[in-house]
Amino acid sequence: MIVSNPVNIRYLTGINAEGTLLITRKENVYITDGRYIEAVNRTLTIDDGIIVYDIRSIRDEDFENFFLFCNAVGFEENYVTYAKYKEYLRRYKIENMQETENLIEQQRTIKDEDEISKIKQACKLTDDCFKHLKDFIKIGMTEKQVASEIEYFFKTHGAEDVSFDPIVASGVNSSMPHATPTNKKIETGDTIIIDMGCKYDGYCSDMTRTIFIDYVPEEVKNVYDLVLKNQLSTLNEYVDGGNTKIIGKLVENNFEFNKYMLIHALGHGVGLDIHETPVISSRSQHTLKENMVITDEPGIYLPGKFGVRIEDTVLITKNGSLSLTNSEKNYTVIKSK
Amino acid sequence: MIVSNPVNIRYLTGINAEGTLLITRKENVYITDGRYIEAVNRTLTIDDGIIVYDIRSIRDEDFENFFLFCNAVGFEENYVTYAKYKEYLRRYKIENMQETENLIEQQRTIKDEDEISKIKQACKLTDDCFKHLKDFIKIGMTEKQVASEIEYFFKTHGAEDVSFDPIVASGVNSSMPHATPTNKKIETGDTIIIDMGCKYDGYCSDMTRTIFIDYVPEEVKNVYDLVLKNQLSTLNEYVDGGNTKIIGKLVENNFEFNKYMLIHALGHGVGLDIHETPVISSRSQHTLKENMVITDEPGIYLPGKFGVRIEDTVLITKNGSLSLTNSEKNYTVIKSK
Numbered sequence: 001m002i003v004s005n006p007v008n009i010r011y012l013t014g015i016n017a018e019g020t021l022l023i024t025r026k027e028n029v030y031i032t033d034g035r036y037i038e039a040v041n042r043t044l045t046i047d048d049g050i051i052v053y054d055i056r057s058i059r060d061e062d063f064e065n066f067f068l069f070c071n072a073v074g075f076e077e078n079y080v081t082y083a084k085y086k087e088y089l090r091r092y093k094i095e096n097m098q099e100t101e102n103l104i105e106q107q108r109t110i111k112d113e114d115e116i117s118k119i120k121q122a123c124k125l126t127d128d129c130f131k132h133l134k135d136f137i138k139i140g141m142t143e144k145q146v147a148s149e150i151e152y153f154f155k156t157h158g159a160e161d162v163s164f165d166p167i168v169a170s171g172v173n174s175s176m177p178h179a180t181p182t183n184k185k186i187e188t189g190d191t192i193i194i195d196m197g198c199k200y201d202g203y204c205s206d207m208t209r210t211i212f213i214d215y216v217p218e219e220v221k222n223v224y225d226l227v228l229k230n231q232l233s234t235l236n237e238y239v240d241g242g243n244t245k246i247i248g249k250l251v252e253n254n255f256e257f258n259k260y261m262l263i264h265a266l267g268h269g270v271g272l273d274i275h276e277t278p279v280i281s282s283r284s285q286h287t288l289k290e291n292m293v294i295t296d297e298p299g300i301y302l303p304g305k306f307g308v309r310i311e312d313t314v315l316i317t318k319n320g321s322l323s324l325t326n327s328e329k330n331y332t333v334i335k336s337k
Numbered sequence: 338m339i340v341s342n343p344v345n346i347r348y349l350t351g352i353n354a355e356g357t358l359l360i361t362r363k364e365n366v367y368i369t370d371g372r373y374i375e376a377v378n379r380t381l382t383i384d385d386g387i388i389v390y391d392i393r394s395i396r397d398e399d400f401e402n403f404f405l406f407c408n409a410v411g412f413e414e415n416y417v418t419y420a421k422y423k424e425y426l427r428r429y430k431i432e433n434m435q436e437t438e439n440l441i442e443q444q445r446t447i448k449d450e451d452e453i454s455k456i457k458q459a460c461k462l463t464d465d466c467f468k469h470l471k472d473f474i475k476i477g478m479t480e481k482q483v484a485s486e487i488e489y490f491f492k493t494h495g496a497e498d499v500s501f502d503p504i505v506a507s508g509v510n511s512s513m514p515h516a517t518p519t520n521k522k523i524e525t526g527d528t529i530i531i532d533m534g535c536k537y538d539g540y541c542s543d544m545t546r547t548i549f550i551d552y553v554p555e556e557v558k559n560v561y562d563l564v565l566k567n568q569l570s571t572l573n574e575y576v577d578g579g580n581t582k583i584i585g586k587l588v589e590n591n592f593e594f595n596k597y598m599l600i601h602a603l604g605h606g607v608g609l610d611i612h613e614t615p616v617i618s619s620r621s622q623h624t625l626k627e628n629m630v631i632t633d634e635p636g637i638y639l640p641g642k643f644g645v646r647i648e649d650t651v652l653i654t655k656n657g658s659l660s661l662t663n664s665e666k667n668y669t670v671i672k673s674k
Contacts (some may be wrong), residue, residue, distance in 0.1 A: 016517070034600030035514040039638050077420040082412075083436070085419045099420070148492035155485035161502070177372040180353070263371030303375050 001074035001100065001187045002088060007272045008076070008104040010202060013050060015043055021050075021306045031055050055117050065091045074100040105277050109269055112292045115203060116315060119270065120292055122159065122205035123313050123324040125198050130209060130327040139188060139213065139336040143168040143181035148297050150196050159198035163205060163274045167195035174210070174307040177264055177299060182330050188336055191306045197274065197313075204274045207325040208311035211332040224308050226258055228329060230298045231310045234266065238296060238314055238321035242288035248281040251298050260300045267295040272312055292316045293324070338412035338437065339425060346411070347539060348385060352380055358387075361403050368392050377493040387422035401430045411437040441615050446606055447628045452540060455654060456607065456630055459542035460650050460661035462535050465547060466490045467664040476525060476673040478504040478551065480518035483531070491535040500534035500541035511547070514601055514636060521616045521638045522543035525551045525673055528643045534583040534611065534650075539595065541611045543632050544662040548669040558636050561645050563595055565666060567635045568647045571603065575633060575651055579625035585618040588635050597637045604632040607650055629653045630661070 003009055003021040009030075010016050013070045017040055019032030028050045032040055040052050057310045067073050075088060077099040089097060109121065126198070132153055137146055150166040169179035170192040179193075186192065186226035195208040210224065252262045265284070269276030270293050280294060296318070299309030312323045340346055340358040346367075347353050351520075354371030354377055365387045369377055376388050404410050412425060414436040417641045419518045446525060448456065469490055474483055487503040506516035507529040521530065531544040547561065567588045602621070606613030607630050615623035617631060625631070631653070636646030649660045 017515075039513050075419075078418055079422075080419050081415055082422045083414040084418055086414075145494065152485055152489045155481065155488065165498070176376050178354070179376065231400070231525060244578050301375075336352065 001103075002080075002092075003076065003104065004084070005076050005079040005104075007162075008079075008108075009103065009132070011108055011272055013044070013048065015040055016202070017057075022066050023125055025070065027051055029053060029066065031058065043295060048333045063091050066203055067092050067094055070094075072096040072098040074098050074103070074212055076100060076104075078102060078105075087135070091095055091143035099136055101304070102277060108271055111271060111293055111315075112291070115271065116291065118203035118294070119200045119205060119313065119315075120324055122163070122198050122203055123207070123326075125154060125157055125159050125200065126196060126207045126313075127197070127327050128157065129196065130194070130207070133194065134211075134334060135330065137186065137192075137211075137213075137253065137334055138189050139186055141169055141186050142183045143173070143186070144183060146186070146194070147181040150194075150211055156200040159200055160202065161199045163199050164199035167193060167208075169193045169307070170308065172304060175301045177309065186213060189217060191217065191220050191308070193307055193309055193310065195309065203270050204270050204272070204299060205325065206270050206297075206311065206313050207327065208297055208299075208309045209327055209329070209332065210308045210310060211334060213334050214336050216333060217306075218333050220308065223260070223302070223306075227298050227300055227310050230254055231312070231329070232295055234296045234298065235312075235314065235321050235323065237296065238288060238316055240290045240316055240318060241290060243317075244280045244284045244288065245282055246285040246289045248284065248287075252282050255298075255300065262298060263301060264299065267297055269294050269316075288316050290316055290318050296321075296323075338440075339417075339429075340413065340441065341421070342413050342416040342441075345416075345445075348441065348445055348609055350385065352377055353539070356392075358404050362407065364388055365401065366390060368395065374666060397428075400428050404429050404431055406535055407431075408496050408531060409433040409435040411435050411440070412464065413437060413439075413441075415439060415442075428495065439614060445608055446614055447626060448608060448630055448652075449628070453628065453630070454650075455538045456538035456542060456650065457661055459500070459535050459537035459540055460544070460663075462491060462494055462496050462537065463533060463542045463544045463650075463662055464664050465494065466533065466535075467531070467544070470531065471548075471669065471671060474523065474529075474548075474550075474671055476523055478523050478563065479520045480507055480510070480523070484518040485525070487531075487533050496535035496537055497539065498536045500536050500543060500644065504530060504532035504545075506530045506551055506644070509641060509643065512638045512642055514638055514644065514646065523550060526554060529555050530646055532648065539609050541607050541609070542662065543607050543611060543634075543648065543650050544664065545634055545636075545646045546664055546666070546669065547645045547647060548671060550671050552671050553668050553670060554643075557643055557645065560597070560639070560643075561668070563592070563597070564635050564637055564647050566620045567591055568633055568649070568666070571633045571635065572649075572651065572658050572660065575625060575631065575653055577625060577627045577653055579653075581615055581617045581621045581623040581625065584625075585621065589619050592635075592637065600636060600637065601639065604634055604651075606631050625653050627653055627655055633658075633660075633670070 017036035022029040071191030146168045170190045190213045197206040265281040269281035301307035359366040483505045507527045511530045526546035528548045534543040602618040604617035634648030638644035
């Protein structure tokens with residue numbers, strides 16, 4: 001198999017660089033270039049059983065030898081571009097390339113103890129950051145300033161990076177589920193969606209809270225309560241054996257019954273990537289399993305008015321679900337004076 | 338043509354979201370989902386001539402109608418995955434998909450006035466940040482702390498984002514061209530490579546400086562002088578009509594004559610992406626043209642010892658090259674007391 005996705009390579013080997021991993025009949029080979037050779041050699045030990053090559057030192061005939069006598073060579077059809085696919089065929093003289101249907105991504109859905117402890121750490125930092133924000137956010141700050149503070153907090157408190165660009169969407173901007181932070185200033189009466197997460201030793205967290213400045217507008221209360229009710233009831237559905245289609249449908253139905261809509265997925269896997277398999281939605285068909293880590297994030301968005309989303313990162317255990325992010329979910333109101 | 342790369346879509350339409358642009362015989366269509374519909378409609382005006390669809394509202398027959406009567410449909414073979422390629426064939430019922438060989442990326446290499454002014458602004462912020470760092474960096478700080486400060490500076494001074502994760506590589510770490518910032522503390526006698534840039538309204542800057550704490554180690558001086566000499570002489574080679582192979586070879590030869598090696602490309606295009614066409618290297622074959630924006634970044638790395646890289650973002654003009662980043666390139670020494 002040719003492993004091209006750097007996240008899958010990191011999962012299998014610990015290598016965090018740019019290159020290609022070949023799993024052949026004879027040996028495991030990692031091909032990289034001059035920029036990474038030294039860093040890769042510092043990461044690996046003899047026990048890893050991986051031979052590292054500088055791509056410049058490999059002759060054309062060497063490429064053809066890697067997969068000699070292989071009937072079929074697997075590749076990651078969801079990562080490899082069409083152009084790269086054609087290059088692999090040519091360079092390695094492969095007769096038969098085989099789609100591997102997210103083989104490694106499937107392995108990645110079930111987390112081991114070490115992975116869970118890293119995700120827990122990322123979630124703890126996220127809770128810490130939210131606590132900090134409750135003191136930090138002041139009227140007159142821009143959404144961008146708050147987003148910068150989130151990144152700065154994570155990076156100066158032990159996180160490797162943010163797990164995605166934080167969303168800080170205030171007032172009418174909160175009606176866009178994937179709003180980019182703007183120069184809009186935060187003002188009294190604002191509903192603010194804050195969606196953020198960080199990476200700890202490669203592993204991601206993901207949490208959303210919807211908070212208020214000075215008071216909770218009357219028109220928002222019903223929506224907030226409905227979103228929270230569904231967020232909590234979903235936690236009860238997140239069990240080993242749970243069916244993602246049914247769980248997604250339950251929330252969709254309850255929203256529709258109340259004349260609202262769920263316009264995005266209810267959740268997604270979290271790990272080395274911020275968005276991993278499985279998707280939890282009425283349009284997906286997966287079975288939840290022990291030691292999956294997934295999000296629970298219902299939201300309602302009223303264009304031109306406001307939006308509400310509440311999200312936790314959740315571990316599936318033998319005995320039900322365990323929320324790894326634990327910030328307050330009742331009305332959080334920041335007073336301007 | 339099906340345009341899938343979001344950066345190409347932003348270049349053509351101004352839309353900054355997730356979706357697919359179809360340029361058909363009849364009309365221009367942008368297909369996105371509920372998360373982005375409102376934001377996209379805020380970006381576009383009637384004059385853009387683009388019809389926006391929510392993917393959930395498109396029936397299977399509609400997909401088949403977009404490219405009816407088209408002999409061939411172009412796609413981005415360097416962006417589209419093999420799995421997506423097969424999905425396009427199926428969903429749009431296309432007989433003949435045609436590789437477009439970086440058609441839009443080629444258009445993007447030549448910048449217009451508006452694009453150049455945005456890159457200039459990003460470069461100015463980068464110079465400002467470097468000036469700030471000369472005061473900010475102190476002995477005992479970690480590389481990560483300095484990297485966080487760079488991000489924080491950019492985001493609180495008008496940049497949209499960093500253009501890539503900053504590299505801050507001190508002491509022995511500077512020998513790795515793509516080092517990730519670590520918890521190593523900065524100490525006296527350190528050689529520090531700082532490679533950073535930001536995005537202004539989508540457009541990137543890219544600059545590297547190698548600085549010193551308290552003194553310039555004797556063993557580093559010759560290497561620094563050689564890198565700087567080649568960085569400056571390359572500026573003279575960056576002219577309309579310049580050949581990237583020859584320009585790359587000139588530096589390689591001069592390094593080899595001095596018993597060193599150039600282990601990465603000498604430069605790359607900069608624009609909406611931090612790495613764009615063309616690559617400037619003895620292994621590339623491009624002709625430089627007026628209004629291209631490219632980097633000039635020779636470097637020498639001695640594993641286990643130290644590294645030196647000096648880089649500017651450079652505009653090719655009718656009358657030669659114009660450096661858009663302008664921070665000091667002579668020895669910059671930060672005194673610990």
